[in-house]
Amino acid sequence: MLDRILILSVFIVASCGLAYELIAGALASYLLGDSVLQYSSIIGAYLFAMGIGSHLSRYVRDEDVLNRFIDIELLVGLIGGISATLLFLVFAWLEAPFRGVLYALVLIIGTLVGMEIPLVMRVLNARHAEFRDMVARVLTFDYLGALAVSLLFPLVLAPKLGLARTAFVFGLLNVGIALFTAHIFRAQIRGLRGLWLRGLVSMVVLTAGLLTADRLTLWAEQGLFGDQIVHARTTPYQRIVITRWQDDLRLYLNGNLQFSSRDEHRYHEALVHPAAESLPAARSALVLGGGDGLALRELLRYPQIERITLVDLDSEMTTLFAESSALTALNGGALRDPRVRVVNADAAQWLEESREVFDLVIVDLPDPSNFALGKLYSVPMYRQIARHMAEGGYLAVQATSPWFAPNAYWCVVTTLKEAGFNTWPYHAHVPSFGEWGFVLAAKHTRFTPPQSYRVPTRFLDADTTRAMFSFPADMQVPEVEPNRLNNQALVHYFERDWSRVIR
Amino acid sequence: MRRRDFLGAGLGGLSLAACEPFPSQPRPPVTVHHPGMQAGHALRDQGTRNWPEPTGEIDCDVAILGSGVAGVTAAWKLAREGHRNFVLLSGPEPGGNTAGGGQGELRHPTGAHYLPLPSRESVHVREILHALGILHGDPQAARPHYDEMSLVHPLQERLFDGGRWHDELLPVEGMNARERERFQHYVAGLRGKKGRDGRLLFAMPSASSSQDSEWRALDALSFHDWLQREDYRDARLHWYADYCCRDDYGVGSQHVSAWAGLHYFVSRTGEAANADTGSLLTWPDGLHTPVQAMLGQIPFVDEAGGPRRLAGTAVQVRQRGGRCEVIALQEGGRSLRIRARRLIVAMPLFVAARVVEGMQDFGFDARRHLLPHSSWLVANFQLRRFPREPVPRSEHEYVLPLAWDNVLREGKGLGYVVATHQLIRVARPERTVFTAYKALPFDATHATRRRLANAAPGELLDEVAEDLLLAYGDALWPLVERVSITVRAHAMSIPVPGFLSNAGLTALRELDGPIRFAHSDLSGYSVFEEAAWWGWQAALGVLGERS
Numbered sequence A: 001m002l003d004r005i006l007i008l009s010v011f012i013v014a015s016c017g018l019a020y021e022l023i024a025g026a027l028a029s030y031l032l033g034d035s036v037l038q039y040s041s042i043i044g045a046y047l048f049a050m051g052i053g054s055h056l057s058r059y060v061r062d063e064d065v066l067n068r069f070i071d072i073e074l075l076v077g078l079i080g081g082i083s084a085t086l087l088f089l090v091f092a093w094l095e096a097p098f099r100g101v102l103y104a105l106v107l108i109i110g111t112l113v114g115m116e117i118p119l120v121m122r123v124l125n126a127r128h129a130e131f132r133d134m135v136a137r138v139l140t141f142d143y144l145g146a147l148a149v150s151l152l153f154p155l156v157l158a159p160k161l162g163l164a165r166t167a168f169v170f171g172l173l174n175v176g177i178a179l180f181t182a183h184i185f186r187a188q189i190r191g192l193r194g195l196w197l198r199g200l201v202s203m204v205v206l207t208a209g210l211l212t213a214d215r216l217t218l219w220a221e222q223g224l225f226g227d228q229i230v231h232a233r234t235t236p237y238q239r240i241v242i243t244r245w246q247d248d249l250r251l252y253l254n255g256n257l258q259f260s261s262r263d264e265h266r267y268h269e270a271l272v273h274p275a276a277e278s279l280p281a282a283r284s285a286l287v288l289g290g291g292d293g294l295a296l297r298e299l300l301r302y303p304q305i306e307r308i309t310l311v312d313l314d315s316e317m318t319t320l321f322a323e324s325s326a327l328t329a330l331n332g333g334a335l336r337d338p339r340v341r342v343v344n345a346d347a348a349q350w351l352e353e354s355r356e357v358f359d360l361v362i363v364d365l366p367d368p369s370n371f372a373l374g375k376l377y378s379v380p381m382y383r384q385i386a387r388h389m390a391e392g393g394y395l396a397v398q399a400t401s402p403w404f405a406p407n408a409y410w411c412v413v414t415t416l417k418e419a420g421f422n423t424w425p426y427h428a429h430v431p432s433f434g435e436w437g438f439v440l441a442a443k444h445t446r447f448t449p450p451q452s453y454r455v456p457t458r459f460l461d462a463d464t465t466r467a468m469f470s471f472p473a474d475m476q477v478p479e480v481e482p483n484r485l486n487n488q489a490l491v492h493y494f495e496r497d498w499s500r501v502i503r
Numbered sequence B: 001m002r003r004r005d006f007l008g009a010g011l012g013g014l015s016l017a018a019c020e021p022f023p024s025q026p027r028p029p030v031t032v033h034h035p036g037m038q039a040g041h042a043l044r045d046q047g048t049r050n051w052p053e054p055t056g057e058i059d060c061d062v063a064i065l066g067s068g069v070a071g072v073t074a075a076w077k078l079a080r081e082g083h084r085n086f087v088l089l090s091g092p093e094p095g096g097n098t099a100g101g102g103q104g105e106l107r108h109p110t111g112a113h114y115l116p117l118p119s120r121e122s123v124h125v126r127e128i129l130h131a132l133g134i135l136h137g138d139p140q141a142a143r144p145h146y147d148e149m150s151l152v153h154p155l156q157e158r159l160f161d162g163g164r165w166h167d168e169l170l171p172v173e174g175m176n177a178r179e180r181e182r183f184q185h186y187v188a189g190l191r192g193k194k195g196r197d198g199r200l201l202f203a204m205p206s207a208s209s210s211q212d213s214e215w216r217a218l219d220a221l222s223f224h225d226w227l228q229r230e231d232y233r234d235a236r237l238h239w240y241a242d243y244c245c246r247d248d249y250g251v252g253s254q255h256v257s258a259w260a261g262l263h264y265f266v267s268r269t270g271e272a273a274n275a276d277t278g279s280l281l282t283w284p285d286g287l288h289t290p291v292q293a294m295l296g297q298i299p300f301v302d303e304a305g306g307p308r309r310l311a312g313t314a315v316q317v318r319q320r321g322g323r324c325e326v327i328a329l330q331e332g333g334r335s336l337r338i339r340a341r342r343l344i345v346a347m348p349l350f351v352a353a354r355v356v357e358g359m360q361d362f363g364f365d366a367r368r369h370l371l372p373h374s375s376w377l378v379a380n381f382q383l384r385r386f387p388r389e390p391v392p393r394s395e396h397e398y399v400l401p402l403a404w405d406n407v408l409r410e411g412k413g414l415g416y417v418v419a420t421h422q423l424i425r426v427a428r429p430e431r432t433v434f435t436a437y438k439a440l441p442f443d444a445t446h447a448t449r450r451r452l453a454n455a456a457p458g459e460l461l462d463e464v465a466e467d468l469l470l471a472y473g474d475a476l477w478p479l480v481e482r483v484s485i486t487v488r489a490h491a492m493s494i495p496v497p498g499f500l501s502n503a504g505l506t507a508l509r510e511l512d513g514p515i516r517f518a519h520s521d522l523s524g525y526s527v528f529e530e531a532a533w534w535g536w537q538a539a540l541g542v543l544g545e546r547s
């Protein structure tokens, strides 16, 4: 009976052993790429470490075999269990030590796992089991365990639980085996109390890990963002993360900074006021994107604007910025202003279907970082916008950075011209972004940069406005093509420009 | 932006990738359409006799029988030149091989899906596109301006090979670069090259091509054999040539005339002011959009004398006392007699051979002159979500996004086209349609067609899903809301070796009596430009006599 239990534990121990190997291999190929190389070097290192473990097992004295086996199970469970999460965390912070930590973990776990089977065999041998029989049974169950996991892992565990939680589950199994063995052989074990204690502590740590794996990933993100995360949510469209550090509130969408409350006024004043101030007769405005309500806040300062339509894809985003008190403090409750109508729709599709015409159009859409988004900055898209603009109206477009991505920025300007607009490019310094670019466009040629503003502003005045509309010698206009739907020049410029900036 | 910002996005993708659902999913509901099969088989089994006595009669100047590209072009051209007294009889499938389905954002093709930029010689296509507002400015300019919404947006195509996507169908990697270059150089050299009669060797439409016997001799061997003869050995190049033949002609390079094979590569010379040479025009539901737009420009009325559109299938066509007479079978077993001064027979020739009396007198003997046909399956997979494309495994890896046309080197089909590709959207739409094309292997015994006629929906589904499963695995199934499969068993003529010297086709092309033929079959192969060309010629012929 006892032997049978030991053999059963071989099955589980073997499953766990293979599971850690698979998890390390999968993680390495996910995070480092080149899966064949990563996978085979992980497996090689792991097998090598198992060899070391087998060798080391001979230094365990006969009378200690059971105790050491239980210790090893506890250690494997603990280290193996937290391995995936640990690796995620390390990777999130720094890449350099990641490989080191990865291989160290693989070697440690491999060594420990390598000791398991020899020790079990010795336990059984000591119990006078027939050698031939014993070897056959142990190895049979060893391989069966491996088979079970090699099927379960890709089909059920990795897809259902994810790597981090899978590791915790196997860790718990190892610790379970340790405690179970300790219980069965309690008569032959020294220091039973301490053992139980260690076992329980491991159990608690691993269970906590299993339950908080999600939050730990968030914590890993925290590492990525640096600041405390006050809100994080994955919507059908994006991952919204809001962080706070002292009085600085920041919004990240899919990991990209959208604003910092310390300087967003610069961005939004620049985006809205040159257009709005120049059209004192404006009654209506359209905002495409801008679900944070910050451009709205600026527009709402003009009492003559009677209705504003904001079209933003993500209802979770507009709801969040309409309801959270920290955020409404920032946007002044703009999303709930009676003059504002919030439409949760795809801005491009909405433009196709609507026939409304507006005096001011503010376009605050994501950067053209892929082919799908590049279409939002194309000639047909701008022609579509033109159909929604009054003859005397103004259009203001956020247009990436003329400093970091000059080709992309000027491509937006050229595209607007190609679509029949007259354009007035301008830029402003937003510390958390760097030098940022906008384009003012109209169907007429009457625009001159405002000399003063009727509404209160923190950043804009006659001087800053004059500086915005002038491009110094080191920001001159490169020769660029307009962005056509069928060549997507802008996406290529954008990618090339930014790849020179990002290290 | 810092490196970390990128990592953040990477991690997000990773955790999502880990919750992909489970394999071995139940199959979605499937509907199967066999356009024209019932009518065609009834004609085959019943011949031209014993149809119900006509209950109505229509008299007109011109009757056009068939509403595929050729028929619609003939009608459009007649209307454009001010002719009003004609009838367009739809036949069993309005639109023919350019039919489409679905609604709104989920419109999709059930046949043809693209048009290359028209060559200088395709004056007819240019005039049509100009009238439809797709080509701007002078329609016959060397490099006209095209509507951007109709030009295929990037990524135009990608190839799945060796477990990952590549951005060219003929990838630079992993093939003999010298052969690739030699082939491309040779093909480029043939563009614009003229025969001894001063005409282009390979022109689109093919009727404008040179008759130079030295070059037409290529028609004696298959494209595959020609490649061998010219000492092309590279397996990828052969795959590519074979794929192009299957994609355009429905069968592999071994069954296609070398002349036709080269024609594919050489004749597409259209240029544009605002697009690269070799660009394509497309619409969410394929060529259904321009063909519907052409119909929309014909001022149809529902009375005698005006251009009229009629539903119905011609079951008997003959000449009686200097006039043409058509019996058309309509809904509910009723039939209609159409009398016309002139007929434009715009139905496939294998149907015409059963319907039109005295084809032999025109010089066309169906037993000798009908070309073999390729069979096609067009499967529209309506998806509740886009399937997950592979995520980059490191920040250095660039994974190609979903393209308009997605081809799998190991696939038996021709890949799949994304119906929502051309939309402009902030986020991509939730649902989409993937249209998978499959041309069935060449089959001289017609066993394939017999099998298709009776195949169970599930069987066809397995056949058309192969390519998509190669790309996405079983994770595809839970995303599929429904599948609609269109079986085109007699989809198109195959330009087999020797097709250029088919005397029956030559005779029909030159016919200018009361009955004229207009169908892509006259060219021996099936593309929009060819079908439209014969519709155009038939209309011009009729108009020419009138004046």
Ligand SMILES: Cc1cc2nc3c(=O)[nH]c(=O)nc-3n(C[C@H](O)[C@H](O)[C@H](O)COP(=O)(O)OP(=O)(O)OC[C@H]3O[C@@H](n4cnc5c(N)ncnc54)[C@H](O)[C@@H]3O)c2cc1C
Pocket: B036, B065, B066, B067, B068, B069, B070, B071, B089, B090, B091, B092, B093, B094, B095, B096, B097, B098, B110, B111, B112, B113, B114, B115, B312, B313, B314, B315, B346, B347, B348, B351, B355, B376, B377, B378, B437, B488, B491, B492, B518, B519, B520, B521, B525, B526, B527, B528, B529, B531
């Ligand atoms: C799957 C597929 C994909 C394709 N993709 C492309 C592509 O991307 N680009 C391209 O240029 N071309 C493509 N083609 C080819 C293109 O669709 C055809 O060349 C073109 O549509 C043929 O038009 P047609 O008028 O010659 O004939 P058909 O389309 O065959 O039309 C024949 C018409 O005749 C009617 N008819 C039949 N019998 C009768 C009767 N007894 N009485 C009256 N009417 C009758 C039918 O209802 C139909 O309307 C594709 C074809 C297929 C099958």
